Structure formats: structure tokens, C-alpha cells
Amino acid sequence: MATFISVPLKKSSEVDLVKPLSKFVTSTYPASEDQGEYLRAVEELNKLRKSALGRPLDKHESSLEILLRYYDQLCAVEPKFPFSENQLCLTFTWKDAFDKGSLFGGSVKLALASLGYEKTCVLFNVAALASQIASEQNLDNDEGLKTSAKYYQLASGAFGHIKDTVLSALNREPTMDISPETVGTLSLIMLAQAQEVFFLKATSDKMKDAVIAKLANQAADFYGDAFKQCQYKDNLPKYFYFQEVLPVLAAKHCIMQANAELHQSVLAKQKKRFGEEIARLQHAAELVKTVASRYDEYVSVKDLTDKINRSLTAAKKDNDFIYHDRVPEVKDLEQIGKAALVKPTAITPPLSQKFSDLFEKMVPMAVQQSMSIYSQRKAETVNRLVGTMREATNLCNGVLASLNLPAALEDLSGDSIPQSIAEKARNVVQHGGLQSIEQLIKDLPELLTRNREILDESLKMLDNEETTDNELRTKFSQRWSRTPSGDLYKPLRSEGANFRNILDKAVQADQVVRDRYNTHCDMIALLCKPENELNAAIPSANPTKTLQGSEVVNVLRSLLAQLEEVKKERETIEGEIKSVTFDMSTTFLTALAQDGAINEEQLSLGQLDQLYGSYNQRVQASLRTQEELLGKVQTSHQEFSSLKQSNADSNQREEVLKKLASAHDSYMEISNNLREGTKFYNDLTEILLKFQNKCSDIVFARKTERDELLKDLQQSIAREPSAPAFNVPAYQSTPAAPSGPAAPAPGPTPAPRTVFPVQPQQPESKPQPPARPPPPSVIPQAASTTPASSQPAAAPTNNPPPMAPQAQGPPYPTYQGYPGYYQMPMGYNPYAYGQYNMPNMPNMPYVPYQTPGQGGYPGTAPAGQPYPGYPQQPPQQQPYYPQQ
Secondary structure (H helix, E strand, C coil): CCCCCCCCCCCECCCCCHHHHHHHHHHHCCCCHHHHHHHHHHHHHHHHHHHHHCCCCCCCHHHHHHHHHHHHHHHHHHHHCCECCCCECCCEEEECCCCCCECCCECCEEEECCHHHHHHHHHHHHHHHHHHHHHCCCCCCHHHHHHHHHHHHHHHHHHHHHHHHHHHHHCCCCCHHHCHHHHHHHHHHHHHHHHHHHHHHHHHCCCCHHHHHHHHHHHHHHHHHHHHHHCCCCCCCHHHHHHHHHHHHHHHHHHHHHHHHHHHHHHHHHCCCHHHHHHHHHHHHHHHHHHHHHCCCCCCCHHHHHHHHHHHHHHHHHHHHHHCCCCCCHHHCCCCCCCCCCCCCCCCCCCCCCCCCCCCCCCCHHHHHHHHHHHHHHHHHHHHHHHHHHHHHHHHHHHHHHCCCCHHHHCCCCCCCCHHHHHHHHHHHHCCHHHHHHHHHHHHHHHHHHHHHHHHHHHHHHHHHHHHHHHHHHHHHHHCCCCCHHHHCHHHHHHHHHHHHHHHHHHHHHHHHHHHHHHHHHHHHHHCCCHHHHHHHCCCCCCCHHHCCCHHHHHHHHHHHHHHHHHHHHHHHHHHHHHCCCCCHHHHHHHHHHHCCCCHHHHHHHHHHHHHHHHHHHHHHHHHHHHHHHHHHHHHHHHHHHHCCCCHHHHHHHHHHHHHHHHHHHHHHHHHHHHHHHHHHHHHHHHHHHHHHHHHHHHHHHHHHHHHHHHHHHHHHHHCCCCCCCCCCHHHCCCCCCCCCCCCCCCCCCCCCCCCCCCCCCCCCCCCCCCCCCCCCCCCCCCCCCCCCCCCCCCCCCCCCCCCCCCCCCCCCECCCCCCCECCCCCCCCCCCCCCCCCCCCCCCCCCCCCCCCCCCCCCCCCCCCCCCCCCCCCCCCCCCCCC
């Protein structure tokens, strides 16, 4: 009776995990010990997949352990790598477990760039191998029973988990073996078998009959549910559905119900309900009789039948002679209770007891993404604070340059270079002067062009692949079932558009820098000249030594010194702001572990406010201090200007000094901008190269997927019939030739393309010719006809049995008045009778045609006597099909 159903394993194609995962690791994590460790982990993951899927697995727990470890590792690695069609694209190909394929088309398979698909198929193999291991257990001992029940429940839980998650994991129609209907049915079957194992355990332990009856009844209920599921159309593949599952489930349902009735009858006997005992035993006997008559080739119930019959005979004998209890109807019997001791095992990774995460130190992608966004927010905060201080400093320098400070205070003699101007000139020369700026300006277009070429090449790859995909989609219509490239590339195109927008803004910023350089180019060139040439280029003016040591000059110098202190303080604050560090990964990991999700915005803004709140207050205080000092400077400068002796020469000299001071400030700002621009373009080049690699990887993966899908479509087209099905005409249909010792010997096939029944052989000693046909109603032709009511003669014994009709021309026309008989060509008749003698055929016997008035045709020969001169009729056989 112990016939258990197991599930075959799915087969997977080989996948190279090393190259794409290693590329991601090297591009995401800097060269360090962690990167080397991650690369080694990638190698181990690839080896683990080959061990789990690249070789036949034994029906042993060690093989299942490898599958469980690989499944656990997939679950652990899924949140740490961006597995998707448009990021880290890995295409996994799996064959249908139940489809054996055809000679030309191959088996059904599905290729998807989805780690969820890989997890689903691996979990299917976990369930299938668990069912095989359970089926191989020795159920004659407790250890085998416990192991079998454990793995049947694991298989049921795994199939049930696939049923709940497969559609969301794949986002498309799965193959038949992992469809929700199929795995749902398999889950029920495994659960029923686990319950049956518990029934066997209770039986071997000789537990109470009431308990055993409930266990058996529950198992029968599980088998009945599984049987109903199997009856749905296309629920399981046809060969699996009709040949294996359905008969076994039906038999097991009856057997478990019979066992329940048997043990319940014992309980009825103990309660002195002898009529109920007999009714239950009779019902059990009917059930096992049904199994023996219908499903004997699948399940043997001989022992159970003998046991039930012995109990039934004894019960009837006792009741007939002693108790005389009324035997109730089966429908009136009390329902047997149910006791479910099994439930599907919950699939909660890790499933393996020996699992250790190969990428334990790698943070999940959710944390990586949150860290990336946090880094952007931090950079924006730093740039905002630093930019605010630099703008304030530039504003201060501009105001002082417009007032010709501090040069106006140092140029009281009117004929020498002010000290501040001399320092600024030396500063410009130290930074490279005009030559360095011109070289930086010259390099910018080359860097821009390089970045544009990388971006254009990346987008061109996407365009070409999308064009090919659209052409194939137009050609194959609905058969081209993969995700459209246009939808898949939307994030990449959005990212590319963002890069292009960044480059366009950079070009505008570069032009602003060039315009500013052109404005101050002459004065910057003047600052780069030797000190004597610079002094000669500055106009001289009347001395204003009378103001030397005046109160207003001292106030201005004090205010300028305070402004210099403000600038130095800003440099200190900027350095401190840039040096602030904080590891947010711990915070994000804690939030992910507690809540299952990360509220990045709330966590990041709170932490940034805590880190940079005090710096923001110091920057604002610096701005207020500068504003107050500049106001005082402007007031004092007005007083200083009124005391100063004004003339044309002094005004011209002051104007030149202002331009020189402004040129120095512009030079420093332009130089910084150009260096930042060069760094920006170089950094953008690295980012664009990563973007190009991403585009290249996804295009390559799409090309591989396209080739695989084209191959599948070709196989599918090869399996399809070349023309629609059509009905064969009735006259071309022939039954199979009779077989056996009485079958006629091989010989030529009769000309008419129909098979006629053959009469039984007559035991005459002489040949028996058929009856003479009546005269035809049309002009005689060289053909033989037979009345519609007579049977045609059978072929000689050396003729072959009638063959199925071959594809040839249309049927011969029938004689009017003789339907169903066909005219044969002249001179062709293998039976050698009924031919008319024609002038050009002298060897044929002449049979005169009688005109009206002549005597009739001779009558038939007496019974058992043949016509003289005719060959004896060959042995006859009974018709193949029964006659009406």
C-alpha cells in the first residue's frame, strides 16, 4: 500500500556569477580588505551554485543541505546587490520539471533576469528533493517514519511558499511546474502523505483505534482535497496528471477512508454497536474493492482487503447467531472525527543549520542607498555653509576694492606701490599668473568633449538595442513576451538626461568664468609684471602725508584688521565643517532591523542638524559681524575721502589701484573655479564610465536574453503543426488489420480504399465463386461490380491485410444505382472474375451477354458445391468490428 508520490527536480543552465558580481564589487567598494573579501565571497557563491545545481543530486540529506545553504545565501545576498534587469542583470534559465520536451522542440524553459525567479526554482528543488528523500525512507522503523513526515511537511511548506510568492517574484506568467495552481496541488499532496505517515506511525505503535481512525480520516480528507485540485483543467501537466497523480490520489483516498472505517468498527464493537460495526466494515470492503478493481496497478490492497473481510465475516457470524443487531445504512452512521497532526513547514530563512553568510560584512542595498542619499545631503549642507561664507568674503573683498582699501591708506605718499597691491601681485605670480589660468581654460573643452562622447556612446548602445527589440516585437507580436526595452531603459535614460543637463549647466558656468577672465585679463597681466614695471604703470599723484596718523585713518585700519580676522575665522570654520565625519550605517542598520524599512529623510535630517547646527550658527554670526564692520568702514571712508585732497591725478591713481585689487580677487576666484571645474569633469568622467559599464552590461544581458528567447521561439515554431487540424473523410478511414493465427498472409492491397468485413471460411472441398452480378444499367466498361447486398470476396491468402489509405487522388466515381462501389481501371482485377471479354483481350474467357428473350443466368450452385472452373474462395474471417 505504501505508494508515495515524489516530484522531479528542475534543471538549470549554467550561469557565471563571478564576472557581474565582481564588477559591481570593484566599482562600488574602494580597494581595501573588504573588497578582497567580497571578491572571494563571490567565488564561493559561484562554487556553491555549481554544487547545488550543476550536478545530479543524490536522494540524501547531505544533498538537501547544499540546496538549503544555496537558498539561504540567495536570501541573504538579495538585499545586498541591486539584482534587476536595469542594474545588476543576471539571466537565470530553468526547464520545466514536468515537461520532457519533443524530438525537435526541446523541453519548455523560461529565462528571466530575476533573483526572485532563481530563489523560486531553487526552493522548488528543495521541495522536490525533500519529497524524494521522504519517499525513500524505510517506514518499518520509527526513525524512517519521523524523517519521512519531516520532509513531507518541508516539501508542503516549500510548495505553499512558492504558491504565495511566485507571481510577485516573477512579475510574469511562470512555467506550468511553478504556477500557483500546480504548486498548490503539490503542497496538498505532500501534506496528505505526511498525515498518512503519522497514521502508519500510530498503527505501528498500536495506539487507540479512535485516534487511528481520526488520523486516517484526516488523511483521506487531505487526499480528497488534492484529488479535487487535480481535476481542474491544466492544473498539472497532462502526463503527470493522468498517468501518475490522479489514480494514486483516488486510491489513497479510498484506502485511508477504509482504514478509518475499519478502526472505527473496532470502536463500535467495543461499545456493543454490532450493527454499526458491520456497516462500517461493509463500507470499508466496498472501498478496497473499488481500489482493487480500478487502481490495482498503482496500489496493492490485498492485505487490507483480507483483514477487512476476516473482520466482516466474523462480525456477521456473531451478529447472525448471537446479537441480531440491525445494520444501519452508511449514510446514517455517525461521522468519524479528524485529527490533523501535520502542517506545512514555515519557510523562514535560514533553513540550513550550517548556514553562514558569505557577505556578512556587506551592508544591504537599502542601507547603501540610504548612505548614498545621506552623503548627498551632507555634501549639500557642507556646500551651502561653505558657499555662504565664500560669498560673504567675496562681497567684503568687492566692497573694499570699490573703496580702494586698504591701498588708499597705504598710498599716502602717492608715488610708490601700496603694500597690499605688492602682496597681491606676488600672490598672483606664485599661483602661476596668466599662464596657469589659460592652460586650465584650454583643458576644459577637452574634458567636456570626452564626457559628452562617453555619454553619447552609452545612450547609443541603448538606442540600438531598443531598436532591435522593437523590430523583433513587431515581427513576433505577442510571442515576444519579454519586458520592452523602452520600459526597461527609462531609469537609465532619466539618468542620462540628468548627466546631459549637468554638462549643459557646466558649459554655461565655464562661459561665465571665461567672460570674467576676459574682463580682468589686462589688470591680471599687469599684476604679473615686475615691481618696477608695475610701479611705472600706476599713475602718481600729489602726496597726502598730512593724513598720516590721523584718527580716521587709524579707525579704518582697525576696521580692516577686524574684517581680516573675520575672514580667517571663516577659513577655520570651513576646515572644521569639511572634517566632520559620522558613520550613519549603524543607524540605518538598526532602523532596518527594528522596522523592516529605513526612513532615510527623517534620520538624515536629524543627524545633519545635530552635526552642523552649531556651525550654521557660527556662520550666521560671522555674516552679521561682517555686515556691521562694512557699514562702519563705509562711514569712515566717506570721512577719509572728504579729508583727502582730490584732483584728477589722484582719482586716476585710485581707479587703477581699485582695478588691480579687483583683478587680484577675480584671479583667485577664477583660478579656484577652473580647478574645481577640472576636478568636476574628471570626477564626472569616472561616474560616466560607470554609467557606460552599466549600459553595456544590461545591453549584453538583453542580447543574451534575446538570443535565448529567439531560440525558444524557433523551437516553439518547430513544434507547431504546419497546417490546422482537419477531419479525414470517412472513406479514407480504415480499421486495423486483424491479427492472430487466422490472419491472412500478406499480399497486394485491394484497389478500393475501404476495408470490407470478411465472411467466415466455408469448409467446402471445391472453390466457391460469388453470385453473378446483374447486368449494369450503363454501357459496359471493363470493370466488375457487385450487388450492394453481397459481400465482396476476400483476397487470396497470400495477400497482406488491408492497409490504411494512402494520400492519393480522389475516389473513383460510382456507378449510378450501385452506391459505394467504384469503377476500376481496365484490365485490373486481382480477383480474376466478372470481367467481360473484349476484342482486344483474346485471353479473357468469353461470357455471352443475354439479350431479352434468352434464358436467364444460371442459378447459384447447390449448397456446398462450387461453380466448376472458378478458383476456390480464400479462407474468410469474422469482421474486425461487430456487425449491426
